[in-house]
Amino acid sequence: MERTYFDNSATTRMDRRVMEEMLPYFDQRYGNASSMHSFGREAYDAIELARERTAKALGATTREVVFTSGGTESDNLAIQGAAFANIAKGRHIITTAFEHHAVLHTCHFMGSQGFRVTYLPVDGQGLVDPEDLKRAMTKETILVSVMAANNEVGTIQPIRELGAIAHEGGSLFHTDAVQSIAKLPVDIASDNIDLISISAHKFHGPKGVGALCVRKGVKLRPVVYGGGQERGLRSSTENVPGIVGLGKAIKIGVSEMEDSVARMVAIRDRLIDGTLSSLEGCFLNGHRTKRLCNNAHFRFDLVEGEALVLSLDMKGFATSTGSACSTRSAETSHVLKALGVRPEDSRGSLRLSLSKFNTMEEAERFLGAIGEIVARLRSMAPRAARSGGA
Amino acid sequence: MAYGRKVMEHFANPRNVGEMKDADGVGRFGNTVDGDEVVLYIKVKDDVISDISFQVFGCAAAIASTSMFTEMVKGKSLEAAIRLTKEDVSEALDGLPPGKIGCSVIAPDALRAAINDYLGRRGRGFITGDEIPPMRR
Numbered sequence: 001m002e003r004t005y006f007d008n009s010a011t012t013r014m015d016r017r018v019m020e021e022m023l024p025y026f027d028q029r030y031g032n033a034s035s036m037h038s039f040g041r042e043a044y045d046a047i048e049l050a051r052e053r054t055a056k057a058l059g060a061t062t063r064e065v066v067f068t069s070g071g072t073e074s075d076n077l078a079i080q081g082a083a084f085a086n087i088a089k090g091r092h093i094i095t096t097a098f099e100h101h102a103v104l105h106t107c108h109f110m111g112s113q114g115f116r117v118t119y120l121p122v123d124g125q126g127l128v129d130p131e132d133l134k135r136a137m138t139k140e141t142i143l144v145s146v147m148a149a150n151n152e153v154g155t156i157q158p159i160r161e162l163g164a165i166a167h168e169g170g171s172l173f174h175t176d177a178v179q180s181i182a183k184l185p186v187d188i189a190s191d192n193i194d195l196i197s198i199s200a201h202k203f204h205g206p207k208g209v210g211a212l213c214v215r216k217g218v219k220l221r222p223v224v225y226g227g228g229q230e231r232g233l234r235s236s237t238e239n240v241p242g243i244v245g246l247g248k249a250i251k252i253g254v255s256e257m258e259d260s261v262a263r264m265v266a267i268r269d270r271l272i273d274g275t276l277s278s279l280e281g282c283f284l285n286g287h288r289t290k291r292l293c294n295n296a297h298f299r300f301d302l303v304e305g306e307a308l309v310l311s312l313d314m315k316g317f318a319t320s321t322g323s324a325c326s327t328r329s330a331e332t333s334h335v336l337k338a339l340g341v342r343p344e345d346s347r348g349s350l351r352l353s354l355s356k357f358n359t360m361e362e363a364e365r366f367l368g369a370i371g372e373i374v375a376r377l378r379s380m381a382p383r384a385a386r387s388g389g390a
Numbered sequence: 391m392a393y394g395r396k397v398m399e400h401f402a403n404p405r406n407v408g409e410m411k412d413a414d415g416v417g418r419f420g421n422t423v424d425g426d427e428v429v430l431y432i433k434v435k436d437d438v439i440s441d442i443s444f445q446v447f448g449c450a451a452a453i454a455s456t457s458m459f460t461e462m463v464k465g466k467s468l469e470a471a472i473r474l475t476k477e478d479v480s481e482a483l484d485g486l487p488p489g490k491i492g493c494s495v496i497a498p499d500a501l502r503a504a505i506n507d508y509l510g511r512r513g514r515g516f517i518t519g520d521e522i523p524p525m526r527r
Contacts, residue, residue, distance in 0.1 A: 304426070306449040307401070310393075314402060332424065344423040380407050380453065382418065382429040382445040 050247025154295025163192025
C-alpha cells in the first residue's frame with residue numbers, strides 16, 4: 001500500500017543532503033569539540049559552521065546561537081533562564097493559553113516558583129490580539145512568550161507587533177518558532193525577538209537537536225550546569241552530528257523556502273477547499289489565511305478523531321488529531337478550548353500537516369478517500385448523536 | 391498508544407452494526423460531549439439473546455469492544471450475558487491500553503439498559519443492581 005505522510009508538524013523526513021552532511025561526524029570526525037587535538041578541532045569547526053548557518057537564517061550573530069537538545073529544552077532555557085536571571089526586576093510573565101506544552105508547563109512551573117503568569121486569550125480564529133498584551137503589561141513584566149505559529153491549528157501570530165509592545169513595556173520577548181522555521185521568514189532584530197526557540201526535526205533535520213537564539217545583552221540563568229559548553233548556557237558535550245544536521249537543514253530550508261512554501265500552499269488550499277466542499281458537517285479550525293503554509297485543521301461532526309485517524313491510517317494516510325490523545329474532557333485539546341470550540345465539537349478533529357515532500361497527487365488521493373471513511377464512521381453513530389449530540 | 395491486532399480487526403470490520411427496527415429491547419449508555427456513546431438493540435427468545443446489533447460514537451476501542459461484546463453475548467441467556475464485565479471484553483480482545491477500559495468499554499452498561507428495557511416492556515421487574523442506568527429515550 002502506498003503511504004502518504006501528512007503529519008509533518010509532528011516530525012519530518014530528513015533531507016538526504018542533511019543526512020550525508022552528518023554521516024562523517026559519527027565515525028570519522030568523531031572528536032569532542034572541547035579537545036585540543038585535530039579530532040577536536042574538526043568537531044569544533046563543524047559546530048561553528050552550523051552556528052554561522054543558523055545565525056544567518058535567523059538574522060543573528062554567531063555569538064547569539066545556543067545549541068540545545070530540541071524545542072522543549074530551548075523553551076525551558078528561555079523561560080526559566082530569563083525569569084530567574086531577571087527576578088530582581090520583576091516576577092511577572094505573560095504567555096498565551098494555547099502555547100505548546102513546552103512553554104505552558106514551564107510557565108506553570110514558574111507559577112510555582114513565585115512568579116505571576118498571565119495567560120492571554122486567543123480569539124475564535126486562533127489569533128492573539130496585541131491590545132490584550134498591551135493591557136496585560138505591568139512594570140513587573142519581565143518576559144512575554146508567544147509562539148510564532150500554533151502547532152495544532154497553524155495560525156500565525158503578529159510576532160513583530162507583540163515584540164514591540166513587550167519592549168515598550170521594558171520586557172523581554174520570547175517566541176517558540178518550532179513550527180515556523182523555513183515556512184515564515186524571520187529576522188530577530190526587525191521582528192523584535194530577544195529569544196527564539198527552534199527544533200531541527202521540524203524542518204527536515206535530525207531529532208534531538210535544537211537551538212535557542214539569545215539576543216546580545218539578554219541575561220539568562222542556565223538550566224543545565226556542567227562543563228560550561230555553549231558559553232556556559234548549556235553544558236554537555238555537543239551533539240556534533242546533530243548540530244551539523246541542524247545547520248545544513250536550516251540553510252537548505254531558508255534558501256529553498258520560497259519554492260517549498262508556494263508548493264505547500266497550493267496543496268494545502270486544495271486539501272481545505274476539496275474537503276470543505278465535498279463533505280457535510282466539516283469545518284476548518286483556525287484563520288483561513290493567517291495560517292502556516294503546511295497546516296489544514298478540520299473538525300468533523302459526528303466523527304471521533306481517533307477513529308478517523310486510525311481509519312485513515314488503514315488507507316495509508318498518516319495524520320493526527322492535532323492533540324496528544326483524543327478522548328475525555330481532561331484530555332480535550334487545550335488549543336481548541338482556547339479557541340472557544342465546545343468540547344462536543346472538538347471530538348472530531350483532524351490535522352493534516354505538509355512538507356516540501358508532499359505532492360498534489362497525494363492530496364487528490366486523500367480527497368478520494370476521506371468521504372467514504374467519514375461516511376462509514378457516521379453510519380455507525382447512534383441517532384441522538386446524529387441529530388446533534390446527546 | 392497502540393492497539394493490538396484483534397482490536398484493529400474488529401475496528402476495521404465491526405460485527406452486528408446498525409439499528410434494529412423491531413428490537414425487543416434498546417439500551418443507550420454514555421454521551422458524545424466528552425465520552426463515547428453506545429446504543430444496543432436486542433432480540434430475546436426464551437430469555438436468550440437471539441440477535442443483537444449496535445450503534446456507536448467513539449474511539450477505536452469503543453467500536454472494537456462493542457463489536458466484540460455483541461459476538462460474546464449473542465446466544466447467551468440474559469442472566470449469563472449481564473454477568474459479562476468490561477474486563478471480560480478487554481481480555482477477549484487480548485487487552486486494551488490502560489485508561490481505555492473504563493471509558494470506552496461501555497457495551498456491558500448499554501446491555502443492562504437494553505435488558506431492563508426488554509423486561510420493562512413486558513411488565514417484568516427490573517434487574518436490580520447499583521450500576522443499572524436509567525433508560526433514556
